Amino acid sequence: MNEFDVIEKYFLPLAPRGLDNDAAVLDIPPGRELVVTSDTLNAGTHFPADASAADIAHKGLRVNLSDLAAMGADPYAYQLNLAFPQKPEANWLEKFTAALVADQEAFGIFCSGGDTTRINGPLSISITALGLVPAGQALTRSGAQDGDLIFLSDAVGDALIGLRVLQSEIETADADHFKAAYFKPRPRLDLAENLRAHAHAAIDVSDGLVADLAHICRGSGLAAHVDLTKIPFSAPAQTLLDSGLVSHADLLTGGDDYVLLFAVPENKAPLFPQSHIIGRFQAGDPAVHIRDLSGAAMSFSSTGWTHF
Amino acid sequence: MNEFDVIEKYFLPLAPRGLDNDAAVLDIPPGRELVVTSDTLNAGTHFPADASAADIAHKGLRVNLSDLAAMGADPYAYQLNLAFPQKPEANWLEKFTAALVADQEAFGIFCSGGDTTRINGPLSISITALGLVPAGQALTRSGAQDGDLIFLSDAVGDALIGLRVLQSEIETADADHFKAAYFKPRPRLDLAENLRAHAHAAIDVSDGLVADLAHICRGSGLAAHVDLTKIPFSAPAQTLLDSGLVSHADLLTGGDDYVLLFAVPENKAPLFPQSHIIGRFQAGDPAVHIRDLSGAAMSFSSTGWTHF
Numbered sequence: 349m350n351e352f353d354v355i356e357k358y359f360l361p362l363a364p365r366g367l368d369n370d371a372a373v374l375d376i377p378p379g380r381e382l383v384v385t386s387d388t389l390n391a392g393t394h395f396p397a398d399a400s401a402a403d404i405a406h407k408g409l410r411v412n413l414s415d416l417a418a419m420g421a422d423p424y425a426y427q428l429n430l431a432f433p434q435k436p437e438a439n440w441l442e443k444f445t446a447a448l449v450a451d452q453e454a455f456g457i458f459c460s461g462g463d464t465t466r467i468n469g470p471l472s473i474s475i476t477a478l479g480l481v482p483a484g485q486a487l488t489r490s491g492a493q494d495g496d497l498i499f500l501s502d503a504v505g506d507a508l509i510g511l512r513v514l515q516s517e518i519e520t521a522d523a524d525h526f527k528a529a530y531f532k533p534r535p536r537l538d539l540a541e542n543l544r545a546h547a548h549a550a551i552d553v554s555d556g557l558v559a560d561l562a563h564i565c566r567g568s569g570l571a572a573h574v575d576l577t578k579i580p581f582s583a584p585a586q587t588l589l590d591s592g593l594v595s596h597a598d599l600l601t602g603g604d605d606y607v608l609l610f611a612v613p614e615n616k617a618p619l620f621p622q623s624h625i626i627g628r629f630q631a632g633d634p635a636v637h638i639r640d641l642s643g644a645a646m647s648f649s650s651t652g653w654t655h656f
Numbered sequence: 657m658n659e660f661d662v663i664e665k666y667f668l669p670l671a672p673r674g675l676d677n678d679a680a681v682l683d684i685p686p687g688r689e690l691v692v693t694s695d696t697l698n699a700g701t702h703f704p705a706d707a708s709a710a711d712i713a714h715k716g717l718r719v720n721l722s723d724l725a726a727m728g729a730d731p732y733a734y735q736l737n738l739a740f741p742q743k744p745e746a747n748w749l750e751k752f753t754a755a756l757v758a759d760q761e762a763f764g765i766f767c768s769g770g771d772t773t774r775i776n777g778p779l780s781i782s783i784t785a786l787g788l789v790p791a792g793q794a795l796t797r798s799g800a801q802d803g804d805l806i807f808l809s810d811a812v813g814d815a816l817i818g819l820r821v822l823q824s825e826i827e828t829a830d831a832d833h834f835k836a837a838y839f840k841p842r843p844r845l846d847l848a849e850n851l852r853a854h855a856h857a858a859i860d861v862s863d864g865l866v867a868d869l870a871h872i873c874r875g876s877g878l879a880a881h882v883d884l885t886k887i888p889f890s891a892p893a894q895t896l897l898d899s900g901l902v903s904h905a906d907l908l909t910g911g912d913d914y915v916l917l918f919a920v921p922e923n924k925a926p927l928f929p930q931s932h933i934i935g936r937f938q939a940g941d942p943a944v945h946i947r948d949l950s951g952a953a954m955s956f957s958s959t960g961w962t963h964f
Contacts, residue, residue: 351964368875370723370860371693371787373794376684384768385679386735386784390775415678427694429737429782435964460692466964467698469777474737476694476784479679486681552678567676656659656743656774 349438355464358441362428362448362459372460374425376480383421383479383486387411391470395531396514401440403531404473405447411554412477413455413535414606418552420487420544421479423455423537428462431472455537485544489567492549492611498572498627499547499620501536501608503580504557508602509594518593522584529582533606539623543610546619550610556601558648560609561636564629568611571632576640578626596640601648657746663772666749670736670756670767680768682733684788691729691787691794695719699778703839704822709748711839712781713755719862720785721763721843722914726860728795728852729787731763731845736770739780763845793852797875800857800919806880806935807855807928809844809916811888812865816910817902826901830892837890841914847931851918854927858918864909866956868917869944872937876919879940884948886934904948909956 349357360367376382389408391397409426416423428448436444452458457477510530512518520526535552543550549568553560557579561572576596581589588594611629612620627638638646657665668675684690697716699705717734724731736756744752760766765785818838820826828834843860851858857876861868865887869880884904889897896902919937920928935946946954 354964368798369796370726371691371729371785373727373789374690374692375791376688376690378686380684382682382684382690382786383679384682384733384735384786386737386769386771388737388739388771388773388782390739390773390777392776393774418678419681421679425692427692427784429694429696429784431696431698431780431782432964461694463694463696463782465696465698466701467777467780468700469698469775469780472739472775472777472780472782474696474739474771474780474782476735476737477679478690478692481681483683488677490676656662656740 351464354441358445362445362452363461364458365460367461374460379483380480381483381486383416383419383481384476385412385415386474386476388472388474390472397470401444402447405444406451406532408473408475409448409451410533410535411606412475413537414533414552416477416479417535417537417540418487418550418608419479419481420485420540420550421481422540423457424478424480425458425460426475426477428459429474431465431467433467433469433471455535487543487547487550489549489551489564492564492568492570492629494570494629494631496548496611496613496629497617497625498574498629499610499612499623500580500626501539501623503582503585504553504605504607505585505599505602506582507533507604508598509585509588511604520588525584530604535606536608539608542619546612546616548611548613550608553605553607553609554603556603558600558636564611565634565636568629569634570629571634572627572629572636574627574636574638576638576646578624580624597646597648601650659772662749666753670753670760671769672766673768675769682768687791688788689791689794691724691727691789692784693720693723694782694784696780696782698780705778709752710755713752714759714840716781716783717756717759718841718843719914720783721845722841722860724785724787725843725845725848726795726858726916727787727789728793728848728858729789730848731765732786732788733766733768734783734785736767737782739773739775741775741777741779763843790852795851795855795858797857797859797872800872800876800878800937802878802937802939804856804919804921804937805925805933806882806937807918807920807931808888808934809847809931811890811893812861812913812915813893813907813910814890815841815912816906817893817896819912828896833892838912843914844916847916850927854920854924856919856921858916861913861915861917862911864911865917866908866944872919873942873944876937877942878937879942880935880937880944882935882944882946884946884954886932888932905954905956909958
């Protein structure tokens with residue numbers, strides 16, 4: 349089975365409109381703008397080299413979907429670019445594409461094309477996702493206003509713990525919970541419509557809560573005042589916090605959460621009943637201020653992930 | 657200088673609309689469809705590991721632009737995904753981005769975003785290019801009709817020779833000519849409007865003339881009859897053919913040409929005066945038939961490039 353056979357057998361089923369041409373042709377409905385985002389994950393850097401085919405597929409697609417959600421966009425199509433260290437095995441391809449098919453159905457997106465290559469190095473998956481948003485309604489990092497409440501859609505920190513579990517740095521009975529948080533983030537596309545209508549700014553937490561909140565602060569020219577007691581952590585994470593195996597600072601700077609952080613005016617707060625109010629944006633130098641359980645200002649040696 | 661500083665200093669100048677958000681928001685003019693294509697180039701596989709920053713930039717972007725041209729699309733924006741083996745040096749980044757700026761101006765495209773990552777392996781550049789085409793006018797591989805003439809926009813084979821020169825397999829006084837063909841293909845975007853109006857099918861020659869012509873044959877359900885004497889080769893390539901250092905079969909199957917191959921009805925042939933008529937599509941089993949200089953049928957042990 350050569351490259352073309354692999355594409356026809358395994359990747360064509362992801363692409364209901366075919367993979368026959370040099371490029372895909374996509375119609376954009378009137379009144380919609382296109383939202384475009386890319387994320388690359390490399391084995392050994394972004395996920396353990398022994399990660400399963402399904403986990404790589406889920407994470408590769410979902411981190412992009414999370415970016416679409418943060419923009420208030422609805423998923424449309426994605427380009428799948430895969431670099432393989434050697435010819436991929438049928439079993440691996442079956443599991444990889446089955447996971448993509450499941451996520452395509454779950455999140456309403458299809459594969460519009462991509463490229464399959466060889467690399468003298470680790471597996472690399474680079475996805476560019478396309479979304480649609482009503483014209484003029486895309487969310488940015490720069491729209492937060494003085495007095496807006498800071499919302500967090502979900503608990504943070506589980507993915508960081510998941511990575512430490514995978515690296516055998518932490519042992520816990522909740523290992524599966526944390527590994528799932530690491531490999532299968534849940535992009536909050538269900539929030540997109542409500543965010544478009546009522547939020548002033550949004551971002552997805554990929555670099556860590558502190559770093560991504562700082563992005564909104566810089567974009568919007570505001571200070572963020574956050575109360576640690578209001579930040580949601582999962583019950584399994586709280587157990588590890590209580591036992592001292594992880595710190596709050598770890599969980600606020602670890603990244604890979606792929607939850608949404610957004611700014612909402614106070615009078616619209618009741619419209620986000622499932623999300624968590626963790627603080628408030630206020631006039632001031634663009635910086636993140638977090639009060640710990642005792643009321644003291646927290647400081648962070650590193651605010652989040654960077655590649656170099 | 658950390659990752660964010662590198663992005664701000666070197667990549668932000670490529671992106672006139674900013675890189676501030678999780679995704680780019682692009683307007684699509686009414687009556688236009690979006691054309692999307694991706695190509696990944698990995699050091700050591702798609703270009704020599706010691707290739708210059710400028711050469712990698714030119715080739716990475718232009719191979720995508722060639723796909724847009726083959727669809728009859730006008731360039732719009734591109735996502736730039738780079739995986740670096742180590743933190744890139746300032747000098748490398750300056751030359752890489754200067755080459756992209758030059759091509760952005762030459763071809764009318766801008767960077768809409770992307771991702772910059774680390775990889776425990778070779779440099780990888782994966783670009784997804786977006787183009788626009790009047791609705792319903794995109795070209796495909798499947799529209800060729802019985803009797804259409806087969807057109808080739810430019811000479812083929814120079815890039816294959818360029819690769820052999822780079823690999824020190826061929827020595828020639830025209831080395832620079834061939835290396836430029838390999839690293840700086842000229843995407844024929846200037847033909848896009850004319851192709852939309854008058855061509856029935858098109859493809860860019862990336863896998864090799866024989867392989868890509870076979871793609872049109874399969875897509876359109878036609879046989880292709882080609883006369884080797886009509887296929888254009890550059891004067892430097894002809895010199896190497898005459899001296900026996902390369903064969904016609906090499907030049908027809910080498911790939912990396914990024915010229916356009918297209919089907920035009922005979923009565924429209926005068927509208928493509930700069931392109932070369934190399935044969936004709938006719939009813940028959942989808943296959944490529946090439947007559948050599950003596951009139952005998954050529955056969956090929958390999959029809960073109962595949963990754964595995």
